[in-house]
Amino acid sequence: MSPGRFTGKVVVVTGAAQGIGRAVAERVAAEGADTVLVDRAELVHEMAADIARIAGTGTTAEGPTAVGVTADLETYEGAGSAIEEALKLRGRIDVLINNVGGTIWTKPFEHYEPEEISKEIQRSLFPTLWTCRAVLPHMISQQGGVIVNVASVATRGVNRVPYAAAKGGVKAITAALALEAAPHGIRVVATAPGGTEAPPRQVVRGPQPEGDREKAWYQQIVDQTIDSSLMKRYGTLDEQAGPIAFLASDEASYITGSVLAVAGGDLG
Template sequence: MSVHPGRFAGRKAVVTGAAQGIGLAVARRLAAESADVVLVDRSETVLEEAAALGAAAVLADLETYEGAETAITGALERLDGRIDVLVNNVGGTIWAKPYEHYAPDEIEAEVRRSLFPTLWTTRAVLPHLIARRSGTVVNVSSIATRGIHRIPYSAAKGGVNALTASLAMEAAPYGIRIVAAAAGGTEAPPRRVARGPAPRDDREREWYRRIVDQTVDSTLLKRYGTVAEQAAAICFLASDEASYITGTVLPVGGGDPG
């Protein structure tokens, strides 16, 4: 997909969950559009990807507030003390099964994976953005807020949507925009770091297949999207072209509103 050279010239951006998938596609597009980018992930593969872009990287586990502080502090050090754009991309379903089959610790793990990194990293960067009275936070949500066999993940992404809408109201007086892109089913290269265990038997494979079928059936375009299509929407929301958009969750799911 076409990029817009110079769209982020002079801008400093941080992308979390940037070692692979949508996060890496966003980081690559921001760099191609002239942003100074820091990639954040807890996987060391982020170091290779950042080096390939000529960008900086920070290793941090964003499921903890300490990790989020490490990420933002490290990014500020690498970006000459300024962050203009934060893309909160950490998250993803760990298990795929009907809700009654989730153990309590699995439910907590899903929420820690897909809600808390966005809560923590936004909290860590907010004082900096308020002091500068500018900045944009783009949260990556999901149309799975209305879907089957990943209810804890759906609830976590619902929390991301609520955070986006409510924090936008608080942040607007400081010139800060808070927006989100709700990603639909997305075809991505094979993951170098797995989100969770592979299906163990035919029953678990059937549970996962039903997610895929429901996701496609719920779209108007009857297909999965691409990481490039997701990155294009996220980068639009992060850009000055979206300067009059805040508090909005943009579905990027082929017509599925989520």
């Protein structure tokens, strides 16, 4: 922890109800941020209350220093409403951390139905694309800000071709938007997490593997993830949250357009 690192900053974290998103929200709140947690699950309001209490951040004149906002970021309308609500609650956004995404199905590409491919892209690409678009005019007007996208090293991984395509798009957004945003004092960066251990999800991402064939396909992902890591293990939520917080902070003020692999040596 770096106490006070985000004091005076408003940080918006998407996909914050659980997993990496919640770990990041907890981290930046503990380091002084006024935090807005965004998720489509109502659970996000409970998480925000817990974070405000645990982090000891209490309240300000505007209310609790960690607040929840529900929105479906797979649509531009949802992303726009989330950013508007954050601005209404806090008046500014200094950092946007785009964490929404995740594999829905795990199987060889020839077994994906066309509608499943569309849903994977909708889940893991468009929330980042839409929220970047929604927050950009505000950051340009204030001539500063940081966008941290969460991509994945699974752009080179088995049984997740649509997800890989989506996260490859997140990396491309990061590189291209950094070029446009730099003249406005805005940094755009990303991490590319590898396999990460997390508690069971309270809101499931998709259908669980059923039958021996589906379980074998999922196990191939686990095996390939560990084999590709030089450390031969999954990471922890804290090991993902730390680099994201660093890239979001002023300590990374000379870093933009970069994607940091956080995967035990697997570069994806």
